[in-house]
Amino acid sequence: MPGWMGKILYIDLSSKEHQILESGEDFYHKFLGGRGLGARLLFKFLETPHTEPLSSRNTLVFSTGPLTATVVPTTGRMTLTTRSPLTGTIFDSNAGGYWGPALKGAGYDALVITGKAETLTRLEINENSIKFVNCPELSGWNNSRTWEHLDQKLPEYQHVYIGPAGENQVYFASVSVGKNRTLGRGGMGAVLGSKNLKAVSLKGSRQPGVADRKRTEKIKEKSLTWLENSPLTASRLEEMGTSMLVNLINEAGVLPTRNFQETQFAGADSISGESLRDRMEASSGSCFNCPIACARQIIGPEGEQAGPEYETIGLLGSNLGISDPELIAKFNQLCNELGLDTISTGSVIACLMELVDRGYFDYQISFASAEGLADLIEDIARRRGLGDRLARGSLRFAREAGHPELAMQVKGLDIPAFDPRGMKGQGLGYITSNRGACHLRANMLNIELLGLPERIDRFTEEGKAALLIQQQDLNAILDSLIVCKFTLFALAEGFYREMLEAVTGVSFPEKEFYAIGERIWNLEKIFNLAVGFQRCDDSLPLRFKVEGGSGPLAGEIVEEEKMLEDYYRIRGWNFSGIPVDETLSRLELREFKHYFLGSDINDS
Amino acid sequence: MTAEITVNLYGGLERYSPEGLRKGNRVPGDQVNTVREVLDYFEIPREEARIILVDGHHASLEDQVNPGKVISIFPLVGGG
Numbered sequence: 126m127p128g129w130m131g132k133i134l135y136i137d138l139s140s141k142e143h144q145i146l147e148s149g150e151d152f153y154h155k156f157l158g159g160r161g162l163g164a165r166l167l168f169k170f171l172e173t174p175h176t177e178p179l180s181s182r183n184t185l186v187f188s189t190g191p192l193t194a195t196v197v198p199t200t201g202r203m204t205l206t207t208r209s210p211l212t213g214t215i216f217d218s219n220a221g222g223y224w225g226p227a228l229k230g231a232g233y234d235a236l237v238i239t240g241k242a243e244t245l246t247r248l249e250i251n252e253n254s255i256k257f258v259n260c261p262e263l264s265g266w267n268n269s270r271t272w273e274h275l276d277q278k279l280p281e282y283q284h285v286y287i288g289p290a291g292e293n294q295v296y297f298a299s300v301s302v303g304k305n306r307t308l309g310r311g312g313m314g315a316v317l318g319s320k321n322l323k324a325v326s327l328k329g330s331r332q333p334g335v336a337d338r339k340r341t342e343k344i345k346e347k348s349l350t351w352l353e354n355s356p357l358t359a360s361r362l363e364e365m366g367t368s369m370l371v372n373l374i375n376e377a378g379v380l381p382t383r384n385f386q387e388t389q390f391a392g393a394d395s396i397s398g399e400s401l402r403d404r405m406e407a408s409s410g411s412c413f414n415c416p417i418a419c420a421r422q423i424i425g426p427e428g429e430q431a432g433p434e435y436e437t438i439g440l441l442g443s444n445l446g447i448s449d450p451e452l453i454a455k456f457n458q459l460c461n462e463l464g465l466d467t468i469s470t471g472s473v474i475a476c477l478m479e480l481v482d483r484g485y486f487d488y489q490i491s492f493a494s495a496e497g498l499a500d501l502i503e504d505i506a507r508r509r510g511l512g513d514r515l516a517r518g519s520l521r522f523a524r525e526a527g528h529p530e531l532a533m534q535v536k537g538l539d540i541p542a543f544d545p546r547g548m549k550g551q552g553l554g555y556i557t558s559n560r561g562a563c564h565l566r567a568n569m570l571n572i573e574l575l576g577l578p579e580r581i582d583r584f585t586e587e588g589k590a591a592l593l594i595q596q597q598d599l600n601a602i603l604d605s606l607i608v609c610k611f612t613l614f615a616l617a618e619g620f621y622r623e624m625l626e627a628v629t630g631v632s633f634p635e636k637e638f639y640a641i642g643e644r645i646w647n648l649e650k651i652f653n654l655a656v657g658f659q660r661c662d663d664s665l666p667l668r669f670k671v672e673g674g675s676g677p678l679a680g681e682i683v684e685e686e687k688m689l690e691d692y693y694r695i696r697g698w699n700f701s702g703i704p705v706d707e708t709l710s711r712l713e714l715r716e717f718k719h720y721f722l723g724s725d726i727n728d729s
Numbered sequence: 730m731t732a733e734i735t736v737n738l739y740g741g742l743e744r745y746s747p748e749g750l751r752k753g754n755r756v757p758g759d760q761v762n763t764v765r766e767v768l769d770y771f772e773i774p775r776e777e778a779r780i781i782l783v784d785g786h787h788a789s790l791e792d793q794v795n796p797g798k799v800i801s802i803f804p805l806v807g808g809g
Contacts, residue, residue, distance in 0.1 A: 357807045365740075367808030372739045372751075376801040378785045389785075394752055399739065419808070435808050575807060576780065580787060614807050677785030 127334035128191030128629035129153050133166070134233045134255070136248070138320055139181060139240030141257050145233075153234075154631060155713065158190030160217045161605035161645040162235055163206025164652070167215060170237050171208070174655040174720065178210035178312075179294055179319040181241035187228065187285075187325070188235040190607040194226035194333055194413075196345045197624050198352060199609035201225055201413025203302070208656075209311035211296040211469070211518050212537040212561045215652040216311040219604055221412030222303035227283035230329030240320065245292070247324040249279065252331060263323050265289050267462040268301050271324065276304075279326050286324035287314040288464025290506040294318045295516040297469035297539075298506075301461075305420065305431045306412065309466045311538060311560060312518075336630025344627050348616055349416060355615035358417045362611060363409045366421035367435035368398035370570075374439070377574055377583075378676040379544040381444040383492045384475035385533050388544045388674030392448025396438050401450055407432055417611055425454055433457040433467075436564075439542025440471025445478065446493035459499060463506035470502060472532075472539035473519040477511075479531050486526050530667045536561035536658070545665060546674045546681040548573045550589035553688045554597070556663045559649035565610070567596035577614070586684050590691035598642030605645060644712040647696075647704050651714070654721035660702050663689060732758035732796035736767060740804045742778070745771040758796030765790040767800055779805040 135144045156165040163186045168174075170184045177183065186206040193200050203225030209216035228236060231250055238248075242257070245264050249256040263271060268288040275284045283303060290298035291314030298314030299307045308314075317323075335341050352358040361369060374380045375393035382390040394400060401407070401423070408429075411418035421432030433441070433453050441460075442453045460467045480486035488511065490497060504512025515522055519539055523532035533540045538561025545552025550569040555562040564570070572592060573583035581592070599618060603610055606625060622638045625631075633641075665683055673680040693700065697708030709715045736754040743751040754771075761767050768778055768790070780803040781788045794800060 356805050361740075361805065362808065369740055369806045370808050372737075372801070373780060373782075373803050373806055376737065376739075376782050376785055376799075397739075399741075399743075399751060571807070574780075575805075576787070577807075583787075611807070 127336040130234045132233050133235045135237045137240040138242040143255050157605035159188055159204040159605040159607035163188045163204050163217050164648050167206050174652050178208045183208055185238040189225045189228050190605055191629050192606045194229045195628050198348050199415045199612055202607040205308050205313050207316050210315050211312040214560050215649050216560045218308040218310050220302040220306045220308045222306035223413045224283040224302050226413050227327040230331050231327050232331050242321040245321050245323050249326050252329045260323055272304055282326040282328045284326045287317045290464040291318040293508045296518045297466040298464050299466050314464050335628055337627045340627040344624050351615045352416050357614045362417050362419040365398040366419055368401055370435045371397035378678040379547040381439055381542050383446050384479040388678045389676045390443035395448045396442045396450050430458045436542050437467040440468045444471055444475045452495050459502050469539045473515045476519040476523050476532050480526050485528050538562045545669055545683050547678045548583050549586045550593050552683040553589050553593050567600050586688045590688055590695055601642035601645040647712055651717045651720050735799045737801040740806055745773045764788050764792050777804055778802050
């Protein structure tokens with residue numbers, strides 16, 4: 126089976142037993158790999174979707190895709206899928222680096238981990254053996270120290286690992302991949318922590334088969350040429366990284382400022398990619414087989430560190446009213462060391478600041494002041510004092526404070542640094558995303574702000590559902606192949622199908638190819654329906670529906686009902702957002718219908 | 730108040746500013762009537778000006794510009 130290894134490794138941490146399972150072609154052809162395979166395997170191995178996210182029975186699915194570890198550019202990515210403690214939804218996150226190719230090198234498309242180890246444990250996996258290693262001495266170690274330790278001990282291995290935030294089960298703890306890549310967002314680090322799993326190290330020399338080497342080589346050359354010909358993927362991402370967006374987003378009036386109370390920030394230029402480039406010495410870094418090299422390393426007070434990405438600048442900068450780039454770099458570094466998602470960390474602190482500002486909560490903190498912030502971030506990761514309450518995310522915290530409307534989130538996942546009032550399609554993306562407010566399921570940035578491939582009216586709700594769905598399904602495919610989304614800046618859509626066919630030797634007619642994305646989307650939706658999510662959960666915080674923003678966003682609000690109606694209809698779902706029988710049949714998902722039949726949702 | 734147009738040149742386009750300024754370049758209002766003329770004023774090649782905002786709203790080359798407006802010009806940017 127070219128492209129795939131055909132094997133899945135299943136590990137139970139409680140019994141220290143493992144099994145090697147084989148899956149049929151049909152399984153792979155329908156779900157590809159990465160995110161699709163992760164969702165499918167989660168259904169297979171999770172006793173029920175209702176499984177508590179931080180219980181021993183929750184299951185982690187690490188997966189690769191059919192293109193992982195091939196010569197196709199940007200194919201070093203891997204996915205982790207589980208049920209999220211932050212959102213309660215199905216949740217997947219993917220990251221670059223070198224771990225994905227190592228999983229295939231060890232001989233597996235996916236690694237499924239369940240159960241709970243008695244003491245802090247790490248795993249060493251290679252082609253011939255699986256070792257459970259007790260490692261209580263690593264308890265509480267920061268990420269860089271952990272990485273150095275693992276790298277020194279096992280230099281031939283690739284590592285994923287968690288920091289203190291993961292060990293302490295912070296609901297938005299991340300998982301580190303290699304030295305400086307991250308599985309961010311929904312608190313997957315907490316799931317590893319709840320299993321006493323500190324790290325998973327892999328090595329192996331196996332390689333996936335390639336069906337048509339000549340065609341694959343041609344495709345590689347062609348895509349390299351395209352990536353080199355686009356100024357973005359050729360040099361701009363390498364020169365400035367994602368932080369180049371700050372000034373554009375600010376001028377367009379969609380930069381979150383002071384917990385989204387405003388959407389333009391007076392200090393934006395000082396925290397922009399241009400300023401960072403001028404002020405900080407930097408170098409670039411890349412993932413396996415990637416010419417884009419978007420990762421920025423900056424020289425900080427303690428040596429080289431990861432430069433803040435755009436999202437971090439938005440959420441730990443403007444959204445807190447902070448305009449000092451060195452402070453943002455410092456908080457970024459702290460979050461990276463502790464293993465905290467920077468978006469949610471910024472968002473829960475902004476939420477606290479607004480609660481205090483409005484007199485709803487008593488604490489010494491205010492917008493635009495960095496005083497005490499580093500300690501607070503540390504307290505979140507160590508679950509000390511107020512940090513312990515913030516560690517459960519903005520929605521739970523704001524609810525406890527009596528003002529859930531001040532948590533800027535959807536389904537518990539904090540809204541990233543694009544204000545939906547000036548990007549209505551992005552807003553629809555936040556409310557319909559299967560993992561909560563997220564810009565990576567389908568970033569409408571390209572279409573609504575950058576004018577790629579052509580500019581459309583970003584302020585209108587009209588016609589956005591159809592455009593968004595197309596993007597969501599396409600991204601589900603990219604996340605399953607897996608290739609980096611940044612290739613979308615340079616490569617034509619049809620190209621991804623060519624890559625898949627050349628590597629696997631399987632023919633995927635166009636319609637069938639796009640149906641894979643739609644199938645994955647619907648399968649994730651079924652998981653969320655099964656655990657009780659309803660139409661009313663597909664909704665933005667009140668602020669975006671009643672208050673306008675700054676500058677061009679004056680008087681702009683999101684009218685979500687109209688978009689949602691279009692969206693459900695085009696998806697082939699009923700009024701409640703449940704896939705109708707015809708949709709399930711078309712996508713070959715009928716076998717999953719029983720998952721939501723028993724839920725509380727009224728079928729209309 | 731002088732009748733001026735403010736021009737911001739981002740993402741490397743500041744090299745077209747006579748003072749090398751990113752923000753707050755000034756153009757006398759009587760010297761330019763359209764976005765195209767603003768580009769010509771700074772001698773910015775058309776293909777380099779990929780996104781143009783007038784007071785935060787996307788604009789085309791033929792759009793009128795009036796004194797008091799803020800024009801922000803970007804090369805191709807991306808990320809997210």
